[in-house]
Amino acid sequence: MKKLLLTLISVGIVVLAAALAFAYWPTHTRAIDAGPAADAALVEKGRYLAYAGDCTACHTKPGGAAFAGGLPIASPLGTIYSSNITPDAEHGIGHYTLDQFDRAVRHGIAANGSSLYPAMPFPSYARMTDDDVRALYAYFLHGDIKPSAEPNRATDIPWPLSMRWPLAIWRKLFAPVPDAVAFDDKRYTDPKIARGAYLVQGLGHCGSCHTPRGVALQEKALDEQAPGYLAGGQVIDGWFAVNLRGNTADGLGRWSEQDIVDTLKTARNAHSAIVGQPMADVAVHSTQHLSDDDLHAIAAYVKSLPATANDPSSYTADDHTAKALQAGINDSRGAEIYVDNCAACHRTDANGYTRVFPAIAGNPTVLADDPTTLVRLILGGSHLPSTQAAPSPLGMPAFGDRLSDDEVAKLATFVRGNFGNHAGAVDASAVSKVRATLPKE
Structure with a gap:
């Protein structure tokens, strides 16, 4: 019995070590070319895409500042609160580079390297084109969104369920990598249906x-x-x-x-x-x-x-x-x-x-x-x-x-x-x- 217990403990340690290694193995992402400087047309395109992605529904709480987060989102583990995505440098995403913005939106990886909860529909946003990501970034960083100093609220998920590293395993198992599943409009013979598929599968995250x-x-x-x-x-x-x-x-x-x-x-x-x-x-x-x-x-x-x-x-x-x-x-x-x-x-x-x-x-x-x-x-x-x-x-x-x-x-x-x-x-x-x-x- 003692030998069996030691064997089970050894197997558990090996499995945990493998899980940790898989979770913390860096996710390689391709940096997007910054492209031309943000202008009025690019910002306006980003505004339209923000409507298409319904960003305000999750990132604006009732009575709160636009995109300042704080909306409670129920999950099986506990309540998650949406994040501040205004251009505030301290509490929002004002310090994000285009690459960091892309990693968050299409890969589910925050600027500090931690994994986002899949309440953020990054498995769908993975289908977005580079140009659309660039336009969204231009809108959120250079549009008319007012910076908000609203601090991000921690989840109500109890420890140890609140540990983030298992989310990396979920992300790597179930969320597609944009380079691998970039939207292919050639799968559709009708350009109208191809455009609809892009919006439904991607930004619309239906x-x-x-x-x-x-x-x-x-x-x-x-x-x-x-x-x-x-x-x-x-x-x-x-x-x-x-x-x-x-x-x-x-x-x-x-x-x-x-x-x-x-x-x-x-x-x-x-x-x-x-x-x-x-x-x-x-x-x-x-x-x-x-x-x-x-x-x-x-x-x-x-x-x-x-x-x-x-x-x-x-x-x-x-x-x-x-x-x-x-x-x-x-x-x-x-x-x-x-x-x-x-x-x-x-x-x-x-x-x-x-x-x-x-x-x-x-x-x-x-x-x-x-x-x-x-x-x-x-x-x-x-x-x-x-x-x-x-x-x-x-x-x-x-x-x-x-x-x-x-x-x-x-x-x-x-x-x-x-x-x-x-x-x-x-x-x-x-x-x-x-x-x-x-x-x-």
């Missing part, structure tokens, strides 16, 4: 939320060459990121290119799409500022993605439930709750009102394999944000104070199994779990 994660919390795919890319599967801040592929039920198979453009530009479309708070923030801070050409390119690329296999939900237009409700036949508790609480806005045929109240029939959020967003909407309500093209912030009231967990489950099950919708039932225990995550007033 897969960070909409692609399933593996056991090490790595994205299972970083582009469409793997079937799980953008297939949904993550709950972000209590909202389920839906499938963006061509599935006709829980995906965007029945949406047109213009429907996707409208959602990105205005946070609503002809279907009056359900947009959760994280995606509403994307529309407000990022996609509404993109050009129509780029929005159409993004939409064209997303529309090129085929449906995933083995979709558990389905939708077939069916007016049987609508006719029953219109005739006053409420033959289940779920039907009664729907008529009493939902039909006034979403109608008894569940088709809602165009660009105002979402259709429930055939809605991808309603039909999603994970009903978290639907349950959260019923419990806590939501609102469509005000955007430049659609300034009215339409809202849905919360029903959590008047409906029990069992009633919410019955309502969610009813809308997922009627009006032509065919998706799994919702259990009261699932509702209880979502209720526990809602902000406390």
Whole structure:
């Protein structure tokens, strides 16, 4: 027994030594040529790319200075706080060289050599071109961003989980090296789709939320060459990121290119799409500022993605439930709750009102394999944000104070199994779990 214990200890020491050696082995990166001095055009290009990358969403906390960081980001290990990326020389990135900026953005390596948490989507940003990195640097260092002396806040992750060196192992295993996976637009025959792919896979980092994660919390795919890319599967801040592929039920198979453009530009479309708070923030801070050409390119690329296999939900237009409700036949508790609480806005045929109240029939959020967003909407309500093209912030009231967990489950099950919708039932225990995550007033 003693001999076995000594053997295990020896093996453990060897494994730890190997892990440390792998973690601390320097990551070679290619220095970007500084190119011409920053001018107004380069800075303005960088501003546009910052919108495309949605930098403000993570690096600006409510009520805080722009890009001064401090936004809490939940992780399985504890809370991470975004960093100050203003041009302040002490607390921000004002002292960063272009090479250091590139190592942080595309490689996940801070100026001091430590690894960044992958809450920073550097696995996606690795696809950015040198020219775009250079323009972003010009904007953040020489644009109109005011330096902020806001100090960076340490994480709330307890020791020893807070040690950074294991992040280097994660980075080397799961984050692509830019030189190896530089975006290749020649893979796409249509230049429009190639541009959309570049924005979706790179700056837009859409897969960070909409692609399933593996056991090490790595994205299972970083582009469409793997079937799980953008297939949904993550709950972000209590909202389920839906499938963006061509599935006709829980995906965007029945949406047109213009429907996707409208959602990105205005946070609503002809279907009056359900947009959760994280995606509403994307529309407000990022996609509404993109050009129509780029929005159409993004939409064209997303529309090129085929449906995933083995979709558990389905939708077939069916007016049987609508006719029953219109005739006053409420033959289940779920039907009664729907008529009493939902039909006034979403109608008894569940088709809602165009660009105002979402259709429930055939809605991808309603039909999603994970009903978290639907349950959260019923419990806590939501609102469509005000955007430049659609300034009215339409809202849905919360029903959590008047409906029990069992009633919410019955309502969610009813809308997922009627009006032509065919998706799994919702259990009261699932509702209880979502209720526990809602902000406390």
